[in-house]
Structure formats: C-alpha cells, structure tokens
Amino acid sequence: MARPGVDVPVARRVWRGLRWYLHGLTGESRYEAYLDHERRAHPDRTPLSRAEFWRGVHADQDRNPQGRCC
Amino acid sequence: MSNDAAPAATTERELPPVAAGPGRGWTPQKIALWAAIALLGGVAWTMLAIVRGETVNAIWFVFAAACTYLIGYRFYAQVIERYVVRPDDTRATPAEHLANGKDYVATDRRVLFGHHFAAIAGAGPLVGPVLAAQMGYLPGTLWIIVGVVLAGAVQDYLVLFFSMRRGGRSLGQMAREELGRIGGAAAIVATLLIMVIITAILALVVVNALGESPWGVFSVAMTVPIALFMGAYLRWLRPGRITEVSLIGFVLLMAAIIGGGVIADTAWGAELFTLDRTTIAWGIIIYGFVAAVLPVWVLLAPRDYLSTFMKIGVILALALAIVVVRPEISVPAFSEFASGETGPVWPGALFPFLFVTIACGALSGFHALISSGTTPKMLEKERQTRFIGYGGMLMESFVAIMALVAAISIDRGIYFAMNASAGATGGTVEGAVAFVNGLGLTGVNLTPEMLTSTAEAVGEESIVSRTGGAPTLALGLAQVMQSFIGGPALMSFWYHFAIMFEALFILTAVDAGTRVARFMLQDTLGNLAPRFRDTSWLPGAWLCTAIMVAAWGAVLLMGVTDPLGGINTLFPLFGIANQLLAAIALAVVLAIVAQRRTFRWLWIPALPLAFVAVVTITASFQKIFSPVPAVGYWAQHASYRDALAAGQTSLGSADTVEEMQAVVRNTAIQGTLSIVFVVLAIVVIIAALVVVARALRGAQLTDHEDARVPSRRFAPAGLVPTREERELQRQWDALPADQQPSRGH
Numbered sequence: 006m007a008r009p010g011v012d013v014p015v016a017r018r019v020w021r022g023l024r025w026y027l028h029g030l031t032g033e034s035r036y037e038a039y040l041d042h043e044r045r046a047h048p049d050r051t052p053l054s055r056a057e058f059w060r061g062v063h064a065d066q067d068r069n070p071q072g073r074c075c
Numbered sequence: 076m077s078n079d080a081a082p083a084a085t086t087e088r089e090l091p092p093v094a095a096g097p098g099r100g101w102t103p104q105k106i107a108l109w110a111a112i113a114l115l116g117g118v119a120w121t122m123l124a125i126v127r128g129e130t131v132n133a134i135w136f137v138f139a140a141a142c143t144y145l146i147g148y149r150f151y152a153q154v155i156e157r158y159v160v161r162p163d164d165t166r167a168t169p170a171e172h173l174a175n176g177k178d179y180v181a182t183d184r185r186v187l188f189g190h191h192f193a194a195i196a197g198a199g200p201l202v203g204p205v206l207a208a209q210m211g212y213l214p215g216t217l218w219i220i221v222g223v224v225l226a227g228a229v230q231d232y233l234v235l236f237f238s239m240r241r242g243g244r245s246l247g248q249m250a251r252e253e254l255g256r257i258g259g260a261a262a263i264v265a266t267l268l269i270m271v272i273i274t275a276i277l278a279l280v281v282v283n284a285l286g287e288s289p290w291g292v293f294s295v296a297m298t299v300p301i302a303l304f305m306g307a308y309l310r311w312l313r314p315g316r317i318t319e320v321s322l323i324g325f326v327l328l329m330a331a332i333i334g335g336g337v338i339a340d341t342a343w344g345a346e347l348f349t350l351d352r353t354t355i356a357w358g359i360i361i362y363g364f365v366a367a368v369l370p371v372w373v374l375l376a377p378r379d380y381l382s383t384f385m386k387i388g389v390i391l392a393l394a395l396a397i398v399v400v401r402p403e404i405s406v407p408a409f410s411e412f413a414s415g416e417t418g419p420v421w422p423g424a425l426f427p428f429l430f431v432t433i434a435c436g437a438l439s440g441f442h443a444l445i446s447s448g449t450t451p452k453m454l455e456k457e458r459q460t461r462f463i464g465y466g467g468m469l470m471e472s473f474v475a476i477m478a479l480v481a482a483i484s485i486d487r488g489i490y491f492a493m494n495a496s497a498g499a500t501g502g503t504v505e506g507a508v509a510f511v512n513g514l515g516l517t518g519v520n521l522t523p524e525m526l527t528s529t530a531e532a533v534g535e536e537s538i539v540s541r542t543g544g545a546p547t548l549a550l551g552l553a554q555v556m557q558s559f560i561g562g563p564a565l566m567s568f569w570y571h572f573a574i575m576f577e578a579l580f581i582l583t584a585v586d587a588g589t590r591v592a593r594f595m596l597q598d599t600l601g602n603l604a605p606r607f608r609d610t611s612w613l614p615g616a617w618l619c620t621a622i623m624v625a626a627w628g629a630v631l632l633m634g635v636t637d638p639l640g641g642i643n644t645l646f647p648l649f650g651i652a653n654q655l656l657a658a659i660a661l662a663v664v665l666a667i668v669a670q671r672r673t674f675r676w677l678w679i680p681a682l683p684l685a686f687v688a689v690v691t692i693t694a695s696f697q698k699i700f701s702p703v704p705a706v707g708y709w710a711q712h713a714s715y716r717d718a719l720a721a722g723q724t725s726l727g728s729a730d731t732v733e734e735m736q737a738v739v740r741n742t743a744i745q746g747t748l749s750i751v752f753v754v755l756a757i758v759v760i761i762a763a764l765v766v767v768a769r770a771l772r773g774a775q776l777t778d779h780e781d782a783r784v785p786s787r788r789f790a791p792a793g794l795v796p797t798r799e800e801r802e803l804q805r806q807w808d809a810l811p812a813d814q815q816p817s818r819g820h
Contacts, residue, residue, distance in 0.1 A: 024318075029186030030193075030387075031317040031380055041817045042176030056314035063372040065177065068610060070371075070590035071448050073379075073583050074441050075199035075273050075434075075653065 035062070090814070091806035093786045094164030094456075095799045109149065116142025123408070124213060130403040131212075133480045137398060140220050140476045144469040147224035152465045155229060158676045159668060160236050162457035165786055169242045170453050172784040174817070179243075181816070182453040184462055184790060191450045191467045193383040195231070195442045196390075197580045199435025199653075200471050202280055202544035204479035205551075206646060207432045208490065209420040212483050213408035214429050216476065222430075222437030223472035226683035228465040230657060231442045233664040233680060235464035238447035239454055240780045246447045246660055247595075250759075252779045253666045258762025262659045265755040266444070267595050269652040271623065272748070273441070274588040275630035276649040277581045278363070279642055282355045282635055283543035284574050289348035290339035290534050292355070294571055295578040296348075297331035298378070299362070305377035321380045328381065332571050336534055349536075356635045359585065360628040366582075367589035367620050375586050382579045389576050393477050393552060396559035402484040411516055419495040419514065420542075421643050422705035427694040430686075431650025436475025438687060440656025442468065458792035466794070481551030482544075488512075488521030489529055489538070493547050496640025497540040498728025507539040534567035542642045549573035585627075592623040633741050638729040639711075644741070647698060648748060654691045655756045658684060662763030669770035670778070677767070688760055695753035699746060708746035715739045788816035 013021070028034040036058050043052040053061065119138035122131060156162065170181040182190070207215040238244055244252075247266060251259030285291045305324045309317065338344035350358070366374045412418035413425055421432060435441070446464060454460060482490070491514065492500065492507040500507040504523045511521045530538045533553060538546065553569035561568070594610060596619045601608035607615045634641035661684035668680055701707030704714045715738045718726045729735045770776055789807050791800040807815070 026186065026189075027318045029183060030189045030383065031321055032190075033315060033317040035180065036315050038180050038182075038817070039176040042174060042180070045817055046174070046176070059309065059315045060372075062177070063370060063376060066371040066376065070587060070594055071194075072270070072441070072444050072591045073580070073587040074195045074197040074439070074445055075277055075584060075649075 090787060091789065091810075092803055093789045094458075095789075095792070095797065095803055098797050098799065109146075112142050112145050116146065123216060127408050130405045132401055132403055133397055133484065134401045136212075136216065136476055136480050137394075139216070140473055143220050143224060144473065147228070148461075148466060148469060151224055152228070152232065152461050155232060155465075155676075155679055156458070156461050159673055159679050160233070160460065161673075162236065162460065163783075164456050164458050164789075164792070166457060167784040167786040167788075168239060168454045168457060169451065169781070170455060171786060171788060171816075173242060173452075178449065179452045181455040181788065184455060184459045184792075185794065187450065187453050187455075187459075188463055188467060188794075189387065190453070191445070191463050192470050193386055194445045194448075194450070195439070195467060196386060196471045196474055197435070197584055198277060198280060198545070198577050199439060199441070200475035201478045201548050201577060203433040203435060203650070204475045205482040205544035205547045206420055206494070207429055208406065208479060208482045209410060209418045209494070210413040210425055210429060211407050211410035212404065212479065214413060214425055215433055215479055218429060218433055219437045219472055219475045219479065222433075223468060226657075226686060227436075227438035227442070227472065228468035229679060229683055230438060230440075230660055230664065231446050231468040232460060232464035233668075234443045234660050235446040235451055235454075236457070236460040237664060237667050239451035239457070239460060242781050243449075243452040244447060246443045246663065249447065249667075249779075250659065250663050252777075253663050253670070254759065254762040254766060258662075258759050261755045261758040261762070262663075263595065263599075265655055265659060265752070265759070267592060267599075268748070268751065268755075269440075269656050270588050270592040270595070271626045272630065272648055272652045274363075274585050274592070275627040275634065276642075276645055277584050277588075278356070278359050278627065278631045279634040279645065280543040280545050281359065281578050281581045282352050282631070283541065283642060284545040284549070284578065285350070285355050286352035287349055287537070288535055288574075289345045290335040290567075290571055291574050291578075292348040292350055293338050293344070294328075294331045294335035294575050295582075297334070298328065298381070298575070298579060298582070299374070301327045301331065302374050302377040302381065305380065306373045309377065310372055317380055320377070321384050324377065324381045325384055328385070328575065332568060332575055335571060336567060339534065352635045353632070356628075356631050359582075360624060360631065362582070363585050363589050363628070364620060364624045366586040367593065367624070368617060375583065375590075378579065378583045378586070382583055385576050385579055389573075390474055390477070392559075393481065393555065394473075396555045397477060397480055400555055400558045402480070402555060402558075404480070404483050405518065406483040406487055406490075407517075411514070416703060416706055419491060419499055419510075421646055422703075423647065423694075423697065427690040427697070428647060428650075430690045431647055431654055431694050433475065434650045434653040434657075436472050436478075438654065438657050438683065439471075440653050440658070440660055442471075443656060443660030455788065455790045456786070456792060459790070462793050478548055478551075481555055482547050483551075484554060485547070485551050486519075486521075486525065487516060488519045489525060489550070490547060491516070491519075492521060492526055493538050493541045493550070494544075495540060496542060496643050496728070498638060498640055500540045502537075502540050504537065504539060532563065532566045533570035535570075542640065544642075545574060545577045548577070589620060589623050589627070592626075593619045596623060630744075633744065636737060637741050638734040638738055639727070639741075644708075644745060647694065648745060648752075651691055651694050651698070651749070651752055654687050654694075655752050658687045658691055658756050659759045661687065662759050666763045666766040666770075669767040670776045672770065674771065684760070684763075688756065691756050692753055695749045695756070698749040699753070708742045708749060712739055712742035712746060715742070 036055050119135045122135040170179050173179040204215050247263050250262035305320045308320050416424040488511050491511045500510045504526045508521050508523050549570045552573040553566050556569040557566045597607045634645045665680045698708050702710050704711040715735050729738050
C-alpha cells in the first residue's frame, strides 16, 4: 500500500507513484496485498513467506490456465 | 459524470458513503470542452474521409480516433451504463466479498486497467490492420473506430460486468447457464476449435517473420534462455521481485537484439541461424509442447512479465513517435482492390472480409475470455467496469489504428511486394517488381533498388513475400521510430525490435493457448474416462497436450507448406473464428440483458450481434460456396481435383503434382472448418434467440447473479475522480488505518 503521500517533495512523490504503479502492474505487490488480507481476515495464523506465496500463485496458475489474447 | 443508478448511500453508520451520487451536470466549461472535442474529431474525419488530398497527415488518424473514443466513452458508454448495465456501487464486488488475498483482490482501477489492457492486447491488433491496408486506409480506419465504439467495447464491457456479477465466472460457464445445454456445448466446442486455429495462425505469423532471417531467429531464440533465467531468479534468488527481474530481462532482450545483428553478420552465425520456414515451424511445435507441460514459473510467467513491459513501453513509444514525426500518408482512401475480390494480400470482397481480417482492435471475441477471467475478480467497484472494460478496449483499438498508420506509412509498392504470396512474386526481387508493377496501381513504381536497399536497411536478406503482417508492421514501425530516435543507423535495430516484440506475445499466446485447450480437452474427455479430470495426472496431461499441439501444429505446417501462400488462405479463418467467439459472447450477453427485462435497450447488444452474425455467416458461406477459386475453399478444391484428374501437373502457383495434391487436401480441411464454424455460430445464436423470445413472452427465468452483499469500501469510478468522488475519498482517507479497506495494489 505504498500510495503517494502528501507532505513529500514532488520528485519523491513521482518516484513513489511510479514504483507503486510498476509493482502493481507486474503483480509484485500481490504479496503485500496478501499480507494485508491475512492480517485483517486471519490474524490468528502465520502468513506464507514471500517465496511460499509465489510458489502457490504459480501452482494455481498451473491448475487454472488463462488464455492470452491474440 | 453523473450516475442515476445509486444515490449516495451508507451501509454502516460509522463509514462514509460507499457510492458517489449523481454529478453536478452540465456546466458551460464542460459544454465548451465537449463541443471542442466534437469539432476536432469532425475536422479530423473530414480530412480523412472527404478532403483526401494527394497525401494525408497521420496526425488526423490520431485525432479522429481519440475524439471518437472520448465521445463514445462519455456518451454511448454512459447510456449503456445507465440503462443496460445499471451498476450499483453499494453492492460489493467479488473482490470485496470473496476476498482471499490471492485471486480475489480489490485492485486500484488504474493498475487494473494496465493489467486488463496487457491481457487483451497482443499481436492481433497489430497484424489485422496491416493486412487490411490492401483496401486503402479508409475502410480499415472506419471499421476500427466505429466498430470499437458500437461493438468491441460494448462486448468487453458487458461481458466483464455480467461475469463480475457472477463471481467472475468464465464465458463457457455463463453460456451453459444462460443458453442451456446445447448452446453451452456448442460454445465450448467452438472455443476449443478457435484456440487451435488462433494458436496455429499466430504461430504462422512468427514463422513467416523468422523464415530465412538469422537475426530474427537468434534474438527470438534468446528469449527462451532469458525467460529461463528470470524464472530461476524469481524462484530461488529473489522470489517475488518481479519489477527488478523484468528490468533485467528487458536489458537482456535489448542485448539479444543487438547481438543478433552482430551474429547474423558472421559467416557461422548466418549459417547456423538461417532456417527455412518448415524447420522453424517444427521448432515452434516442439517449443509449444515443452513450454505447455513445464510448470508456469519456468517459462510462461517470466515471459508474461517481459511482454507486459514491452507491450506498454512500445505502444507508448509508437504513439509518441507518430505524434512527433507525423508521417505523410500517400496510400489512397480506397485502393484499386476495395471493390474487387482478387487483392494479392488476401482474397475476398470488402464486405464481409474486411470485417474478419480486422478482428482485434474493432471487435474481438477472444476478449470475452479475458473479460470473464481474472479481471472481474479484481474489480474494486461495480461502476469501474466501464473504465476497465469499455475503456480498455478503446485503448486496444488505438493500438490497431497506430499499427494501421505504421503500415500505410511505407511505400505501397514495397507493401505489396512484402505481402503478396511467394507464388505470385516467385520470391525474387525481379519477380516482385514485375508482379507489383503489373498490378497497375496508380502512383506505384517499384524498382529493384527499393527492395534491396530496404532489405539492407533492416538487416534482412530479402523483404519479398514476407507475408503475415508482422514484417510489414516492423518496417513501418522502424521507419517511424528511426525518424524519432536514432536515424537510419537504428533502422535495423527497430525492425528487429518490432519482430521480437510480436514474437514475444505470440509465443506466450501459443503456450497459454495450448494449456487452456489441454484443460478443456481433459474436461471433455473426463466425461468418458473420469481419470482425465485430474489435471495433475501426468500421462493424461501429456497426452492431451500432445493432441492439442498436434492439432494446431498440423494447421501450422499446412499453412507453412501451402503452395497458395498459407497466410492468405488461412487468415480469413482466424478472423471468422474470432468473430464467431464474439457472436457467442454477444449472444450470452443478449440473453442476460433480456432476462434482466431491459427490453427497450436490447438493441445495444443486439446491434453488434446482428452485425457480427451477418459477417461471420456471409464470410463462411462465401468460403464454402463461392464459385471463385481464390475465395471459395471448395471451388479451389474442385479446380485442383479436376486438374489432377485431367492429368495436369501444374496449376496456378502449384508447380508439381505433390503441390497440387497439397492444395486439394488443404482446401478440404479449410472448407470443413468453415462449415463447422458456421454451424456452431448458428446453433449458439438460435439458442440465444430462444432465450430472448422466452423472456419477451414473460417466462420466469432463473437469475444466475450472486446474492447482493453490501459494500464497505469506496473508490472513484473513472480515471479522473469527480469533485464529489474526491470529497468522498477525503472522508475515507481520514479514517484510521484499521478501518481503511484493504487495497491490494
């Protein structure tokens, strides 16, 4: 959730915004989203590590293939 | 932008409203702005369609497209939103009420727009418009821009919304639920066949671009080790660091392109990497099998990251280059081939074949599979479907317009020399010059020097009969880009950059398409032998992958070795298949709209459905029944069969008995596929009409929507928040962190 803040210099905000967008676009921030979800919905259990999470994502993709457009 | 669907509403007392009310309506500034947009668009269309001087500047294409899109999005999409879709922002989306931190994740609309766009845009919008340029620029431009506003974006928007209301269900599942068993089964068979055809023809585009091109073969082959490296990096070195590995991959890709130029110049490099098209086709078939049975993290996922980066980067660069360079276009609005059916690039009359040649960019049925895939599970608010679904498709259309501009910015003589089949040009510079100058095109005077110097400039042995659209687009893109960055010295770099860029998407599509088709086949076989349902059962997975690869591989090899030119005869099938899928998607949508009892607005999905039904059915009928051999598969079949029976040993561009037999075989397969497609299309459309008729008669129909769950979060609907949305956002931002909704990205 690295959203651009308010009281920060412009260059820094642009850099943060760019980083935020690229991480979102590539899907890198999916892990942070997962952590956030776990913290809210299942505070009782230990969340997966980053590596475990991505292994799970790829295993899911193996089981549910999605087409790419032509 | 106003919205009458949902008044400002609160679901919980302690939370601010979750939906913005109607906007402030029209102000003088807004009226002036939209009048200016309309005026600029009108001027641009006048320049393109009516003034038609000796040349027309490419900037008018950009203005005509952008202004029409803005008006379509602001007005037509709003009508659809208000009367057909009727989104309700007080209702939670699947991403909110099914949130699981994995696939159901509410995602910022701007990020999701990028995701969705990267998933829908591939090689299709880059290839179709290039081939359609044989008719002149105006028919293609009109269809791309008008088609997207009234058909393509409508389909994407409605499928996305209805899939979202059904928990992100797939098109196949929706077809089964809404159209009944027969309609649903036809839709699934059609999807499977379409996967095979589309994979084969995309692969054929790559084969044609890489044949006899050591530079291209080397740089595209290097994408495999680069992807393997990225996969290993993400698996073991730095798991999940996708942005950094994408940047590393991008640098390596650039190195592979530059390295390809160096290696193609060496004697051993040229010898090792100059491959004929049949060898490359076998290479892709083997690659397709291996890539589809490997786990996704090895090749598919890293390749996806690379192509997302390349896609968005190149498209932005090309748009910027066209605006800065503003090339003058000397292609006529309507060419000599617009009124006939014997064009050298693809046969058939403007109606219906222009509308199947350009599928992606105007109306693409394949998008219905994406819009009912991951995107609906990531939407944060219902009203964002308009921005993501309708807006995303407008962006793809803009890509198609830019591809068209790039293709028509090259010399027409060169265009026809590159796109006429080897049967027509003989594959030689002299043959191409004689053929193109013999076409009698006004203003075209091709010389051998033009062909040899262009080939040299892009670092290729020859550019004659480099069919399939990709090389033509690459040449156009290289010409535009070199006048923007680098000058003539970088021409060959940009050319191979474009080839690599297209090959990257296509190889990903081949891999992913094989996987999807394999799962569909396993699911179908599971009805006979339940063991096949278990997709982790390796013998079943390998067998089904092999069957699907054999299916598209056979079509690919047929296209590569076809004496009549391959892509020319097969491309119409690709377009027909894609538009058939659009007809299925629109039929499902029509049935849903009828069941929601919004009869007054039924014409909104009915209009594109009627059009695409007429186009696919007419095109299929012509492919089946036309007596003109160049157009009708069976007419061609009969003429070659009769010639063989009469003891002839050559006919047209087939020089031997074996080649003639190949034509007889190929046309029989193509003709049979045409029959299957048209029958499936008719079945699905009838199934939809039956549902509509039952709804009109007032029959009580089952509602397949998920139950309503109240929303507890807020986000703006469009790209730019309205004043009221900004105010609401401030209220939400003021909440303590633990009460803020979780937003993934």
